[in-house]
Amino acid sequence: MIEPSAEEYLQENAPPLTKEQAIANLQSPDLSLRYYAAWWLGKFRVRDRAVVDALIVALEDEADTTEMGGYPLRRNAARALGKLGDTRAVPGLIQCLECSDFYVREAAAQSLAMLGDITAAPALMQLLGGGVAAAVTVPGRPHLTQPYEAVLEALGAIGATEAVSLIEPFLEHPVPRVQCAAARAMYQLTQDTSYGERLVKVLDSSDLKLRRVALGDLGAMGYLPAADAIANAKVENSFKLIALKGLLEHQLQQELDVSSFGEDALRVMNLMDSLL
Amino acid sequence: MTNTQQLIRDVAQADSPAQMVAAVQKLAAAKDEAAIGTLIAVFGYNNPAAAVAAVAGLTQLGEVAVPQLLAQIDDYNYGARAYSIRALAAIADPRALDVLLASAATDFAPSVRRAAAKGLGNLRFSKLDITERQKAQAKALETLMFISRDADWSIRYAAVVGLQALAKIPELQQPIQAKFAEILATDAENAIRARVHLAQRQVLVSS
Numbered sequence: 001m002i003e004p005s006a007e008e009y010l011q012e013n014a015p016p017l018t019k020e021q022a023i024a025n026l027q028s029p030d031l032s033l034r035y036y037a038a039w040w041l042g043k044f045r046v047r048d049r050a051v052v053d054a055l056i057v058a059l060e061d062e063a064d065t066t067e068m069g070g071y072p073l074r075r076n077a078a079r080a081l082g083k084l085g086d087t088r089a090v091p092g093l094i095q096c097l098e099c100s101d102f103y104v105r106e107a108a109a110q111s112l113a114m115l116g117d118i119t120a121a122p123a124l125m126q127l128l129g130g131g132v133a134a135a136v137t138v139p140g141r142p143h144l145t146q147p148y149e150a151v152l153e154a155l156g157a158i159g160a161t162e163a164v165s166l167i168e169p170f171l172e173h174p175v176p177r178v179q180c181a182a183a184r185a186m187y188q189l190t191q192d193t194s195y196g197e198r199l200v201k202v203l204d205s206s207d208l209k210l211r212r213v214a215l216g217d218l219g220a221m222g223y224l225p226a227a228d229a230i231a232n233a234k235v236e237n238s239f240k241l242i243a244l245k246g247l248l249e250h251q252l253q254q255e256l257d258v259s260s261f262g263e264d265a266l267r268v269m270n271l272m273d274s275l276l
Numbered sequence: 277m278t279n280t281q282q283l284i285r286d287v288a289q290a291d292s293p294a295q296m297v298a299a300v301q302k303l304a305a306a307k308d309e310a311a312i313g314t315l316i317a318v319f320g321y322n323n324p325a326a327a328v329a330a331v332a333g334l335t336q337l338g339e340v341a342v343p344q345l346l347a348q349i350d351d352y353n354y355g356a357r358a359y360s361i362r363a364l365a366a367i368a369d370p371r372a373l374d375v376l377l378a379s380a381a382t383d384f385a386p387s388v389r390r391a392a393a394k395g396l397g398n399l400r401f402s403k404l405d406i407t408e409r410q411k412a413q414a415k416a417l418e419t420l421m422f423i424s425r426d427a428d429w430s431i432r433y434a435a436v437v438g439l440q441a442l443a444k445i446p447e448l449q450q451p452i453q454a455k456f457a458e459i460l461a462t463d464a465e466n467a468i469r470a471r472v473h474l475a476q477r478q479v480l481v482s483s
Contacts (some may be wrong), residue, residue, distance in 0.1 A: 234324065234325075236387070237387055237390075238386060238387060238430065241390075241430050241433075242430075245429070245430075245467045248466075248467045248470065249466050249467055252466045252467070252470055253466075258466050258469045258470040258473060259470075259473040261470050261473070261474075265470060266474065269470065269471055269474055272433065272471075273394075273437050276390040276391060276393070276394040276433075276434045276437060
């Protein structure tokens with residue numbers, strides 16, 4: 001359900017920028033320069049108050065629109081703000097959850113997950129209104145009514161325990177990727193291993209893309225019991241390494257410093273070595 | 277027809293992924309030099325389980341497989357290329373040095389670069405005479421140092437694994453320890469720094 005990315009095209013064909021130019025370009029009469037500048041500031045993680053301020057303004061852009069009613073600049077600004085780690089962006093991103101453009105809502109939910117700010121919980125929970133019954137495909141579009149995957153993942157990432165009863169029904173949503181997102185969030189919010197094991201089972205799915213999704217979820221959860229299943233999954237090594245890195249980092253977080261890691265972290269690193 | 281010819285024919289005629297895996301496993305188990313070309317060709321069949329079995333078979337055959345592995349590297353299929361590099365890295369014959377150096381430094385595919393980085397640390401340099409050996413070790417060290425600053429964390433991780441193996445060589449320990457200290461001071465990724473700590477522990481144990 002992710003919007004087809006223009007990143008590779010942009011990276012190869014656009015002129016190099018400086019921070020000052022990129023900020024200025026966010027106001028350029030040339031809308032494509034605005035779009036590129038917002039992407040560039042996130043891509044290169046230009047952490048600066050002036051950058052964050054300019055991107056927050058861009059969340060309300062009215063100039064750059066598509067014939068389908070989309071807001072390309074808002075999408076890129078929302079994505080960039082998640083990467084810059086400044087929680088001043090949270091209110092603007094919460095506003096974006098009500099935008100008419102699905103991809104703006106999706107980008108905002110993903111960035112709110114990255115910023116990890118619990119104040120976003122009520123607005124995210126609103127998007128689950130109507131439950132699974134309302135979570136259907138929009139006719140003629142390649143996505144559901146709301147960006148459910150991103151919303152469920154965000155609620156799990158920010159620790160919104162009050163959302164558990166809203167999230168749980170999505171374990172039975174007809175779209176497998178939404179089920180995965182629900183299992184991931186449920187595990188993060190309850191630490192109940194039965195949700196982790198659901199995702200381990202998905203690693204046996206016949207659908208390669210779904211196996212990759214489950215790997216990503218297990219890595220994001222840092223679900224250690226899955227280490228061997230991850231290493232043995234029928235997925236490219238690059239995906240397994242990213243998932244195991246997630247497990248490793250989760251283990252390291254429990255240590256005072258990274259030099260004092262224990263047996264579990266050692267086991268994960270040995271698995272990673274074997275996948276090089 | 278020899279047994280190996282029959283096994284090669286079975287690989288060619290396998291008509292399901294599972295049959296292919298079984299046929300490749302049998303061919304690998306035969307440990308016959310005549311199977312080398314077929315085992316390498318399996319890397320290009322987009323069947324990961326069969327490719328892993330082929331790597332294992334070629335690794336068991338060892339040095340005798342090296343010339344064909346070097347000659348048959350697939351420049352147009354990075355998936356196949358990664359398996360060739362893994363097999364060369366596992367056999368660890370220093371004739372693979374130049375290919376591993378180039379792959380680690382300049383291949384566009386991270387899977388190929390990681391396999392080459394790991395392999396560079398493990399080559400059996402003792403098979404070279406003393407002047408060649410020192411040159412080869414210096415080149416391996418230089419390349420691993422260079423890619424330890426790569427933008428891709430997984431390449432840096434593989435570089436640390438390669439450097440740890442290379443630190444078995446007493447003359448290289450000092451620059452490698454200095455590089456490890458630098459990574460610990462500068463790398464933003466906890467996973468990379470933890471791997472360096474592990475490398476330091478293991479280098480100390482083995483020296």
